[in-house]
Amino acid sequence: MAERTYHHGDLRRALLDAAIEAITETGPAGLSLRDLARRAGVSHAGPTHHFRDKPGLLTALATEGYDLLTATLTAVRPDTGSLLELGVAYVGFAAAHRAYFEVMFRPDLYRADDVLLMAARNRATDALYGGVTDPPDDVREAGLAAWSLAHGFATLWLGGALPIPPNQDPTRTARQVLRSLGSP
């Protein structure tokens, strides 16, 4: 941070952080570049130099989010190799990084055909499937089911639809729920 100088130092990073903050507060819908510039303490025309426009910024954000998810998932797998713990980690990611999560799965907000983004998303998918390539149908369906289950639980929880005391860590309930369907 240091004291304000003419050159910011790392405005790109500061704008992304401001976006995370803003989205956490009010969701991705009402995001405005001018607001982000304000939060970063910079003139409203500043963001243009780093991200061309709003979709540009959100593309960068989603890319970062996918890499963060990849890191979360790969940190789990070697320990247990369990689909259950993978699902729990997925829910934990959504809870800990709600802003990233909400942007990542709303591709209408960003440029879904961006090269860097697609690469990051593929890495996340690989981490989710644990390196199993071209699985047989039943394994593929079980994987899809586990993913859907974890994703649905996370989404419903984020939307406040689940009858869970607010502010309680959702991974506790998530583990019970995931277990109840007998993940392999």
Next chain:
Amino acid sequence: MAERTYHHGDLRRALLDAAIEAITETGPAGLSLRDLARRAGVSHAGPTHHFRDKPGLLTALATEGYDLLTATLTAVRPDTGSLLELGVAYVGFAAAHRAYFEVMFRPDLYRADDVLLMAARNRATDALYGGVTDPPDDVREAGLAAWSLAHGFATLWLGGALPIPPNQDPTRTARQVLRSLGSP
């Protein structure tokens, strides 16, 4: 419809239909009352008389959505009593009424404490749990799991995250996936 007269006839209905149309096209984020008035062929101050403001309109929309979901779910249950078919119907609802679905689960967009809305949501929850009140923990968890699974599948599909050919009816795959976890 008939020819345009000074009084519209059923502007409330027309505005809700316009909202469904607009949301289906571009998502709930960019919705504007002025656009809905335009679509309904009415002056831009018209909507105020029926819905005070945007959250007011979306509250009405979500309420209608919950009732539609209730109808869909209750239509299934007596036939089969199966959690599997209930899940398939849930996914089918999301696909057939994407605009309703997208609003219903984004409570930040409307007044979640509205009395009519809460009543409609409770009716939908009852339909989902099939009238089982105060279930034991394991049944409750299995229900939550089935709901999460169906909801997650629907959400991922709507977001284009699933490797399914576009325009293919998702309930086909949904049935396989739901079955693969051995729903009771």
Next chain:
DNA sequence: TGTACATCAGTGAACGCGCGTTCACTGATGTAC
């Protein structure tokens, strides 16, 4: 070590736009007598 110059990140004024909201209004409809 000093000077000249290129590069580029951030500035701030200006623009046009669509939005929500307010307001006095007017046309249509229904009801009382």
Next chain:
DNA sequence: TGTACATCAGTGAACGCGCGTTCACTGATGTAC
């Protein structure tokens, strides 16, 4: 059957606001000599 009146749905002009985008600019930094 006709007339008077109340009600209310929809009008259209006006307002202020925040937004994205453009543009000539200026301050800071780094590099060549």
